[in-house]
Structures are given as structure tokens and as C-alpha cells.
Amino acid sequence: AAGVIQSPRHLIKEKRETATLKCYPIPRHDTVYWYQQGPGQDPQFLISFYEKMQSDKGSIPDRFSAQQFSDYHSELNMSSLELGDSALYFCASSATSAAGGSTDTQYFGPGTRLTVL
Amino acid sequence: AQSVTQLDSHVSVSEGTPVLLRCNYSSSYSPSLFWYVQHPNKGLQLLLKYTSAATLVKGINGFEAEFKKSETSFHLTKPSAHMSDAAEYFCVVSDLTSGTYKYIFGTGTRLKVLA
Numbered sequence A: 001a002a003g004v005i006q007s008p009r010h011l012i013k014e015k016r017e018t019a020t021l022k023c024y025p026i027p028r029h030d031t032v033y034w035y036q037q038g039p040g041q042d043p044q045f046l047i048s049f050y051e052k053m054q055s056d057k058g059s060i061p062d063r064f065s066a067q068q069f070s071d072y073h074s075e076l077n078m079s080s081l082e083l084g085d086s087a088l089y090f091c092a093s094s095a096t097s098a099a100g101g102s103t104d105t106q107y108f109g110p111g112t113r114l115t116v117l
Numbered sequence B: 001a002q003s004v005t006q007l008d009s010h011v012s013v014s015e016g017t018p019v020l021l022r023c024n025y026s027s028s029y030s031p032s033l034f035w036y037v038q039h040p041n042k043g044l045q046l047l048l049k050y051t052s053a054a055t056l057v058k059g060i061n062g063f064e065a066e067f068k069k070s071e072t073s074f075h076l077t078k079p080s081a082h083m084s085d086a087a088e089y090f091c092v093v094s095d096l097t098s099g100t101y102k103y104i105f106g107t108g109t110r111l112k113v114l115a
Helices: none
Strands: A004-008 A009-012 A019-024 A028-037 A046-049 A053-057 A066-068 A074-078 A087-095 A112-116 B003-006 B010-016 B017-020 B023-025 B035-039 B044-050 B057-058 B064-068 B073-078 B087-097 B100-105 B109-114
Touching: A004 A087, A004 B010, A009 A019, A019 A046, A019 A087, A019 A112, A028 A074, A046 A066, A046 A074, A046 B100, A053 B100, A074 A087, B003 B087, B003 B100, B010 B017, B017 B109, B023 B035, B023 B087, B035 B064, B044 B057, B044 B064, B044 B073, B064 B109, B073 B087
Parallel strands: A009 A112, B010 B109
Antiparallel strands: A004 A019, A019 A074, A028 A046, A028 A087, A046 A053, A066 A074, A087 A112, B003 B023, B017 B073, B023 B073, B035 B044, B035 B087, B057 B064, B064 B073, B087 B100, B087 B109
16 A cells, blocks of 8 residues: 655755755545654654645744645755754645545654754 | 653563553543554554544554543553564544644653563
8 A cells, every 4th residue: 555755765964954855645645744753752743734725833943834735745844954953754644534624543654864964 | 732641661571471551641522542653763653543433442463452531541552572562652642623633642652572
């Protein structure tokens, strides 16, 4: 079965550079979530999109932005990178419920490991 | 607000002995609860989920969890640990906002399996 695809899997950047992470949800999943997992930490919710509109926002820095495109893939753009942005970034997707809106089960991609030097 | 508390940050068991990973939840309504497993440098894999259909939930790889409303608990168990079970386990509650469900993670329990 198709899973969530994230690219790149590993990314190394210098401080103050920019990074773009991509997420391709499971086919026919129209909701995408982004999470950040720092070293030894639990994942923290950043932002979510449903039907290409932002649906919820968590602890996402103003330096970060994200969007969902017409094909439902999503990109997380990170600018002015800081050392503290080094983390594993997960994307997850969920399907649409029969009543509209999302179902509550999320399927995670393998993550993008970002290292900021 | 929704939250989960994992009561043990580390658990060590011998191979072939039972596993118990503890999770308590706090929710203002009937929650959706999940257990995910994360092997080193890997993504998050869904083990099982509770959504009020049955209080005892069976998952993959022999794991199961029991929802106890009176104790606000959702502990994960397995009768016999295998070396491959060594990983980080996260208890998760979902929070519905604007038609989508964000996840709130517990702090994780690292399971070590001794030979």
C-alpha cells in the first residue's frame, strides 16, 4: 500500500539559510499535518491543512510557512534557520470522513532529518 | 484541553516476559486514543487506536490496550516481549479543531528488551 512520502530524507543547512521540505500524502487523503520532533523529544504539532486550506496551527515559528497544493502535496518552508531548528520533521496524512472533515487516524511519513550547522 | 501522560520514561523487560506501558489521559469528551511505535531513526507506526467501539483494543504485533474510563487510563500490554519490540512508544490523544484532528503526544516510553 502507498504510504506518505517525504523528501528529502536528510538535509544539512547553515544558519540563516532556507529549507523546503516536501510531503506527498497517501492517495485520496486530503488532510496533511506537520510535526517537529527535537532530539529526545516527543513530536510537536506545527500546522495542518484540509482541502488546501490551513485548518489548525500549533507552535510553528513565524519564520516557517507551509501550504497545500492542488494535488494535495504540502511544503514546509523554513527561513533564517537557527541551530534549534535541527530536528526530525514528520508529515502525516489522514482520509476524509463520510460526514466531511478528516478522520482521526494519521499515517506518518518517514520524516526529514534537518541538521542546521 | 486534551493531554496524555506516560508514567514511565523507560521500561526494561526480559525477552519472553510481559510488557506494560502506562498512559493516562485527560479529556473533556470521549477521546480518540492511539499508541504509536518509533524504532530508532524511523518514522511513527500505528500500533492500535481506541474510538469507543470496544474498550479492549487489539493491535499489531501482539499488542493490545484497554481503555478504562474510571481510571482515565489506556495502558499498552503485550504478553511476551520480543527483542524487536525495543523502541520508543508514544501514547497519543487526538484533538478536533476546525474539522481536522491534531495529535497531542505523550513524552514517550523507551522500551528495552533484555536477552
